[in-house]
Amino acid sequence: NAGVTQTPKFQVLKTGQSMTLQCAQDMNHNSMYWYRQDPGMGLRLIYYSASEGTTDKGEVPNGYNVSRLNKREFSLRLESAAPSQTSVYFCASREQGNYGYTFGSGTRLTVV
């Protein structure tokens, strides 16, 4: 039981490049989330998926797209990376009817 697994752990992109951050959970949770964390700003919600087949915008969705591939996997895509997207990205999942959120170990992304 690995919990929430994120790949890659580190990534450096050039401005304008694209990439996909992967997230998978093995806890059979319905809801999954993508957050970004910047110094002094806490964690801000980018997108979330309440259940398989649904996605919704969070607080800071611009520049990102998501795909809920199946119940286990929720990916975050940057189509044209910008330096403002340099951040640490955390994926999380939550079981329906339960309050606890489980976080992945994060992806540290640098856009140069």
Place this chain on the structure above:
Amino acid sequence: GENVEQHPSTLSVQEGDSAVIKCTYSDSASNYFPWYKQELGKRPQLIIDIRSNVGEKKDQRIAVTLNKTAKHFSLHITETQPEDSAVYFCAADILAGGGNKLTFGTGTQLKVEL
């Protein structure tokens, strides 16, 4: 949407003293309030949480209080130890149209000095 404010942004205490971190939230529909501890380079770790039908919860040296009327909640750490040094985040969970969402405060850097 929900807005969570957290104070102070930094807190320095002597070992053995108590530390208090305060948060306010804006949406009265929020019903779950977790606190996370984050060490440098690590993921947030849940340390305690409280639901909206409870006013206080305690777990060893850590306690959380909730005042629904005033829409604020606080984290209390007693007998602080050097290993308590970390960044602490409060959060508020709300059921919105698309499902539950967790909104975080901006964090408190706690330093416990020997």
